[in-house]
Amino acid sequence: MSPKTIQPQDGILVVQNLYKTYDQRVVLNHLSLAIEKGKTTVVIGPSGCGKTVFMKHLIVLERPTDGQVYFQGRRIDDLDERELAQIRTHFGFCFQGSALFDSLTVYENIIFPIEQHVRVIDYKQLSELVKHKLAMVGMDGYQNQYPASLSGGQKKRVALARAIALNPEVILYDEPTTGLDPIMSDIINELILKLQKELKVTSMVVTHDMKSAYKIADRIIMLHKGRIIADGGPDHIRTHPNDIVQQFIHGKVGEAELAALRLGGTRFETQFLPEDFK
Ligand SMILES: Nc1ncnc2c1ncn2[C@@H]1O[C@H](COP(=O)(O)OP(=O)(O)OP(=O)(O)O)[C@@H](O)[C@H]1O
Ligand SMILES: [Mg+2]
Structure with missing residues (x-):
């Protein structure tokens, strides 16, 4: 779908041409996306691909370098902090x-x-x-x-x-089950499903846990190198023809990464953020 076809009214949350750089390094590369009200959308992708940065833009904890963010049809990425505080009351x-x-x-x-x-x-x-x-x-x-x-x-x-x-009407979860035992992870999954069913909450969930993703998602979006490379229901993702998607969902190391490891691993940058140690 061409990014231009997505309009601010197309979902409860809409991003248009969202572009974010840090020190000229592109993290989000012209993402356009409409999130449907009342659904659970799961965002997957390799570590460092921009999932957390993306989620932060949805409540403008980060401002886009370019592009727009809309909530209920209203542009929010250019609001001041006082107005944003009001908008954020709709979010958990x-x-x-x-x-x-x-x-x-x-x-x-x-x-x-x-x-x-x-x-x-x-x-x-x-x-x-x-x-x-x-x-x-x-x-x-x-x-x-x-x-x-x-x-x-x-x-x-x-x-x-x-x-x-x-x-809240919208809940953003960034890796809600990481670090939990399997039973507690499942309780959290059930909780996300319950909130959606009973309160018609719109949920956005970042996870690495594919079992959880398949269980809770109406829609799964995979980010890779700042772009959306897969977008659809759990079955669409399970059977996705793209090798990168298949390697990710099956937890397999790609040929390029293996080659880099054999060479001593200098090709792929490893980055840690302070929050990684929290
Ligand atoms: N405030 C910041 N300043 C500079 N670079 C940042 C900042 N926040 C994030 N980045 C960079 O943006 C990229 C994406 O980070 P992000 O935290 O969104 O990754 P992620 O997909 O959530 O990874 P993980 O699965 O490990 O949580 C990383 O390369 C990170 O170093
Ligand atoms: Mg993250």
């Missing part, structure tokens, strides 16, 4: 290495976004709400603990509970 987001506030308890972490947007008057009701959200991710009872005393997977689940605290 749970980003990679997702920072809980270390100085706040689990309970305080969860009410944080609520108190930012709503004048709380009924603290008993608030406490019930926190209990309910924590129970959804299997973390009820941890209200008074500090993040430092939680495992990586537990922190992730608390961050998820926080993301759904305000009953």
Whole structure:
């Protein structure tokens, strides 16, 4: 599909010709995409291909070098921070290495976004709400603990509970199951499905976990070198003719990478971001 055919009204979230460079290195290369309301869209692709950067553009935590982002037909990438704060109340987001506030308890972490947007008057009701959200991710009872005393997977689940605290219309999940055991991963998958079914939430999920992708996705998008190289339902991706897609979904190393490894591995840059160590 030609990028020009996508219009701002074509989905709840639309990006047009999204282009992002860091120090002249192209990370997103003219992406155009319309995300359908009420569906779960999964973004896959090799490490460093721009999945997190892409997701951050959807709520303008990053500004495009070029191109536009629309939410409910309204352009948002050029809004100021005050207007963006209002737009973001429609979103729940749970980003990679997702920072809980270390100085706040689990309970305080969860009410944080609520108190930012709503004048709380009924603290008993608030406490019930926190209990309910924590129970959804299997973390009820941890209200008074500090993040430092939680495992990586537990922190992730608390961050998820926080993301759904305000009953958002759109939820962005960046690797929600990474670091979780298989059962907890499946609970998170079920939670994503439940939120979609019961609350008609629109979800965008970045994952490396193909089992999870096939289970939750209405649509899977694969990014590679800043472009979309595959886009369709789980069956479309499973049987996709592109070798790069097949290698990725089966976790196989490509010939080019193998050759580079044999040569001593200088061809492919390895990059770490500070959040990779969180
Ligand atoms: N703030 C930034 N400044 C400079 N470069 C950045 C910045 N954020 C991301 N990048 C670069 O953009 C590229 C894409 O990063 P991104 O975090 O989106 O990858 P990813 O697909 O999410 O990878 P992973 O699967 O490992 O999380 C990387 O090469 C990264 O180094
Ligand atoms: Mg990432």
